[in-house]
Amino acid sequence: MPSGALSDTLVGRHAELALLRGVIDARPSLALVEGEAGIGKSRLVAELFAAPGLAATRRLVGQCEQLQEPLPLSPLLDAFRRAGAELARSRPPNPVVGALAPLLPEIAELLPPPLPPLPDQRAERHRVFRAAVALLDHLSPLVLVLEDVHWADGGTHDFLAFLAAHMPPGLTVILTVRTGSGLLPIREALARAPSGPARTISLAPLTLPEVEELARSIVRTDLPPAFAEPLYEKTGGIPFIVEEVLRTLLERLPAGQIPGRPDVLADLAVPTVLRDVVLQRLSALDDPAREILGAAAVVGMTPDERVLAEVAGSGPPAVARALAQAQAVGLLHEEGGRCRFRHALARQIVYESVPVSGRRWLHLQTAQALETGAASGAGPKPVARLAHHYRHAGRAAEFVANAEAAADTASSHGDDATAARFLLQALEIGELSREVRVRLAVKLGRAAVDGLAHAEALPVLERLLATEPLPAHLRGELRFALGRLLRQQGETRAGHLQIEGALEDLAERPALLGRALAVLAAPETVVDRHVSEHAARCDQAEKAARRSGERDVRVAVRIARASLLLEQGDPASTRLIAGLLHDDELRAAPREHARACLNWAQGALHVGRLELAEALLAEGRQVADQAEYLRLAEITELVTAAVDLAAGRWAGLEERASRLAGQGAKVGAASLDRRLLHATLLAATGPAEDATARLGDVIAVAERVGAVWPLIPARVTLSRLLLTLDDAAGAVEHATAALAHVRSKGNWVWGAESVLCLVNALDALGEADQAAGLVDELGVGISGADAPIAQAALLSARAVLARALDALEADRLLDAARTTLREAGLRYEEALAAERLGRWRCERGAADGGRLLEGALRLYGEMGADRDIARVCRLMRQNGVPIPYPWRGGRPSHGQTLSSREREVVALAARGKTNQEIATELFLSRRTVESHVSSALRKLGLLSRKELRGRAALPAEPTGSAEA
Template sequence: MGRTSELESLVHKVRDTPSLVVIDGEAGVGKSRLVRELATDPALAGMPVLIGHCEQLQEPLPLAPVLDVLSHHADLVRPGDYNPIVGALAPLVPELGDRLPPPPPELADQRAARHRVFRATAELLDRMGPAVLVLEDVHWAESSTFDFLTFLAAHQPAGLCIVLTLRSGGSPLPVRESFARAASGPPLALTLSPLDPAGVGELAGRILGTEVSAGFAATLHERTGGIPFVAEEVLGALHETPLPDDAAQQDDVLTDLAVPTALRDVVLGRLDGVAEGTREVLGVASVLDHPVDVDLIAEVTGLPPAKVVEALVDAITAGLLHEQDGQVRFRHVLAEQIVYDALPTPTRRLLHRTVARAIEDRDGPRPVARLAHHYHRAGDVTRFVRYAEDAADLAVSHGDDAHAARLLVQAMEVGLPTEQRLRLAVKLGRAAVDGLAHEEAVPLLQQLLAGELLPGDVRGELRFALGRLFRQQGLADAGYREIERALPDLADNPDLLARALAILAAPETVTDRPMAVHARRGEEAQDAARRSGAVEVGLAVRIARASLLIEQGDPEGWPLVEALLGDAALPAHPREHARACVNWAQAALHVGHVRRAERLLAEGRRVVAAAEYLRVNDVIELVAAAVDCAAGRWGDLAGRAHELVVRRPGFDAASLDDRLLHGVMLAASGGASEAAAHFTDLVEDAVRVGAVWPLLAGRSALARLLLTLDDVEGSAHQADLAVAAARVKGNWVWAAEPMLCLVDALVAQGRTAQARVHVEELAAGLGAVDAPSARAALLTCRAVVARADGDHAGAVGLLREARAVVVEAGLRQEESRAVERLGEWLAEDGDAEGAALLEDALRGYGARAASNDVARVTRTLRRLGLPVPYPWRGGRRSNGLGLSGREREVALLAARGRTNRQIAADLFLSPRTVESHVRNALRKLDCTSRADLAVRLLDAAEEDRAPVAG
């Protein structure tokens, strides 16, 4: 009832595989009913709908709903030539054992083993398709299932549609955010709302078999809130009660029902109608959580299993339970909760204790998380904390640090002896860093550090953990200072001391510590590592030292990197190896070594794939996008940069870098005002948290943008602030780009003498650095000053040198800027080479769809009286180059680097419609690529004096 449009949208989306659908709404609103309607829709004939259910269980059951789907649909799995990795599912789904490859050798690393299962499951689902995978009640998904869904969305088989149902506001997991990067595009979001009075009236009429009055419908809606399940239960009860013939016309017939607690009344009424033994069995079942466990109920109640089964049949007949997927469950979670709440508190506690002891007495490994849950509800603090700690240790051993952190947080909320509380706090600090449980762990650690008289070693480790959590939250300055405060208390723990000092040696995360301080911390870290003697600690310190040297352009950095890459110890520690490659690649980018960054990133990808170290994947994706930006591979970069920001909507350690890259793409291809506002916000946040690299890069990018907008004063101000920050930091490599912006602005203001002083300061600070971007910037600064002094030949020579540096380094966007500047100078001097160079710059920008840069070069060509080098120049075209209004609108967005999916979202079109408009625009304009499209549209916009960006 009332779901026609939602069902049509769902069917349409499901048929267009690969696709994602998220259905949410409050309990009882009709999510499961909509899925059942989908499964029987004629449009899906021949397309199996595979339904799994997430359970509200305390014991983590990795991938349980997905594995249940595979076991229940074993008939869809045919023996065949599978990837050997699919054999990892054989021990987990015995029903498929005879048709899958043999299990591969066991892995010692549980994270790697879990990743193997993820890959195997995705492969098998691909072979079962085309199909619809439905997971219901995802708000109860444990972390492994959620991680698998994130993985599956990123590696979605072409013939698979994924449909999730979840309770509104009931999921602690960011389901929608995790699907932002899905290859199939953003999910279709269907939010089911309660029925309106008319819908409730129609539902009531169908259930009661008679027309109902508007007053009856209004009263029923008021009492039930329009929730279909509640309304059905109320109407079902009414249907079974003798009523006058005109009851559905009487407004007060529902008056005696306690609505909105009518469902409670119905359930309790049915509960009262069953036998005493049935009520006892239902009470135990509500304590156990569904599905019903006959043997455990028999053990707790002392009843023979046959009597338990008899009671369950009685409950099914009464409508309190039902059979689903071969298991007996409460008809609805609300029914389970009502039965549970009906138990007196002492009875509930006794049952939880009895259930826990029965589980303890069973053979096999103890489900420690489940035991922790029952002892917690039983009020047995001692056993609860013991099992919660054991469950947390088990979760850590399985690589589920997030679940461990949640258990430890829960355990620390009860009153504990100081020694036990501190032990759990130390474990929480370790688990929270890798489990990213910031919101829960940070307040607890702060409270402990503020209010407890802690032993020094414990205080040091807690401060170190808190500092790392702050850093992961993006609070660079707060994290740095907290780790600094931990140092005295870590003096007797060389392992942690060395790691803490290695973090403090990293220069890019704090504004007010000069490079000399970072270097000193690096030396102290080396001393601590020698005292530690641990190979892994020594590696971490050497990795940090190499990063520090690279960031300064120190020529000793790269020999140290090569030595480490050739050291047999590094491959033996794949996590340190992966982190090292990613950190070094990022440092290489900061100084302009693009090709070295590419090599390191490739090495990092290889190590991550071999070690199945999933956590580093997001960082690799960010660094890869930054590498592509510097190397000029901009084909889909605007969309990737936008999606990185969307995927991390909060504030964490990587969010500023995400936003910086997105801002660079906006400045090149988007609206100037939007880009300026974006950079301004970025700078403000970087100042607030004290993150120096995003601050310098953000101010520099903003200064360059303002200069292109002829806001010379604003550009000079931002560049001067960036140079001042780099001066305080003592890293002149980072000062080079903002210094070039400052010199350009000062010369434009006629302040050449002041610019000259700054250039000499930069030259003295840089010395003989191994940093292509800084060397090119210094050469360009000198060229700008030389030209202002009238030495045109000397300026051109210096600029040619700068161009050669960026060409050798692979800095393609910087190469186009150098070529543009050189072409403009030569053209102004009457040299014919200038026009050719400007054309080269135009084509370089056009190849990257850098539409704002294209427009700027086009204006320069016209200002100098030079032709725009395209065969279609000169003629004015009607209706925007022969395009329809919608085609032109879509084409302009495509020219700015927006993907089809983003354009579809912007203009409320389907991706296929956008694809058609882009194809038509390319054909009509005789273009072969979006890059060519960008140049041609922007030139036409210049002719028509129509704004292209902004």
């Protein structure tokens, strides 16, 4: 039974315990035990090791503290300190473990000699990570338990992500984390661990019968039925609160008496049961003990007794007596030979029981005690803790100084998020001098871009630029930082303008100037900037890079040049990218390397070079994983989905795209791309109304923020969709609007599909000849471009124009377009071309028209493009082409007949009800309704819900039809 627990019986957790036991039996393995505060996460882990057969299991336990030092890995190092006895008995570890010796002075003599320091901080961190994994491997078989990982610092999260990818074969890792504390940054890494995804074990509150069972095990007798329900209601089924309530009640009652009346709980309910319980326990202490415990709550979860004695102004004996009293009443418990608050909530309540003025004084005393300890050589100056205490002591100058130092330390360890947090807190102080405010803001601008503190940092930088007279070089740096933040928040035009405005001020800072110009050279960002202007910016960036003499700037400019050429389909981009990928300068900067690969992969997709995109994505993912660059995970997932969409690998893609479009993006600029991806997929697979609405949303936002790339493809996709819905006028409108942006950008490679859409729409209106000059202009614009999508679009547009004059020439051109798309691996576009070619040949009686339509149908079927399946099936019936079955693979889904459930859904849809209204009426999920509608439309040969309305009757239901 864990220390301080009242019940020696585990209640309501047997299934979770079995799951956790299974994790240990399947090494290497990862488990995440999650639940709210007081739910019993630590108790579950303790019970695991108390189980028969596991009591002797070797384990190391580390505790994450609520207030962490910027220096990472403290909970892991805490666990390693407990391994001294085992290391003393074992053979010498791998020499790389010596990298941990300076961090573990308590057991340094048992480790290999320290290694010479590396000049590169990132390389040093990587070596420490390798050393930690090697030590875990050396101690295996082993269970590593890290408690309260929601409080872990960024360095610990990075290590856990690294560990997930390099799990020793004999290791099990168990992490406990509190729900409601935000998304765990390492969830992506845990989900993709090579040894298998982490097993998540979620703990829910106890049910009423379980609360009754827990109470019965505590009072050791049956409780009156009228007592259990109020106890459950008052405690919410949280085991910790149940125990604390019963602990207090049992102490109030005479010995041997049990709580029989439910009204005895009434006075524990305001404002919360837990607060009342803890305050009542606190009141049981004498005055000196209460004062010392209040000081302990200020000092920390596990207060250092030396610091506590100095803060409380009491001698060690008085501190020892106070801690003993607190432990006796259950406010503290012993862990690892030290007294610790039983729960963070208990510490918080004790802390808040101290008057505000008293807390300020105690924080000041704590800060001074920590300063004294650091001055005496007890260790490095704990600047993060000092910042915390000086802030709450109301000592602004000391807080700002230590917060800046903590930010500097965090930045030196690559922890930009922590650095940005400290700087934001410091900038909240109103009485900062202008010099200090500017210095902190400049550091914030540098940290916030990679630290993902965009929303918080933006108003700080904007206010500073608006109110402070700054020297030009600082004003330029801040405007550049602000522009980058705005771009990352998705405010493309505003960010671009800020960076343009910074150029003049950066004239004497060539390194920053070169970086700013390289950013402005990217053509796929902002509207109303011609590619010639982007090229000029790139030329200027090269000059600034040469002037700066800095390798990193030179690499950034070369990356920008490659992107600019790639987006225009310039064949020279292939040679430039290949050269950069083998260049030591780029390889020496793994974060730039990974970002460049992912950006180039997106550019390759823009022009239809799928094979290049897949290769760049693979390299970018590998470099990001090796560099533990977790912040690229979101972009990597997006690019992976986009590559799968282009390649026709659509199995499970709709769910992935829906999740990507629905979740909040850390990098706001990726939000539009994610929504466009989902809308594009829906245009082929989902109800047309949903796709139309989503594409309209993307277009509206892209126009507002001035983002050119999502804007052009969104309008093209909507134009193509509207044409399938017989809205040729709407298709012309969106294709024309897309072309306007193409002209202002001057990149015809991006405009080829919009030209094809316009030609198709005009052809549907009988006016295709009006586009002849435009097609010629496109041919000149993409001459020599290595851009399969654009070249195929040009061939298709010429085929449409040629059809009225020479059907065979039109066939030849369209077949050439289909071949181009097939060779590029663009399966969906290949299917569209095959469908059109088959239709043309069927219309003129050619023998192979039906074969081409069947080929298109199979391609659509493999991808699950239900709307296209419905259209081509109708086309095959119109031309007397037999529809093969099964043509789609997988389960039959009632062939071409409707299931009972599909008939119900379709009947309601035909009456004009929305998907949500249907879902509510039939007690289904909205997603299930969408699936039934899509399947039914395909089976009925219809293209949209609009065609359902007013339909007099549905096909007769076959006998024995089963419900879908």
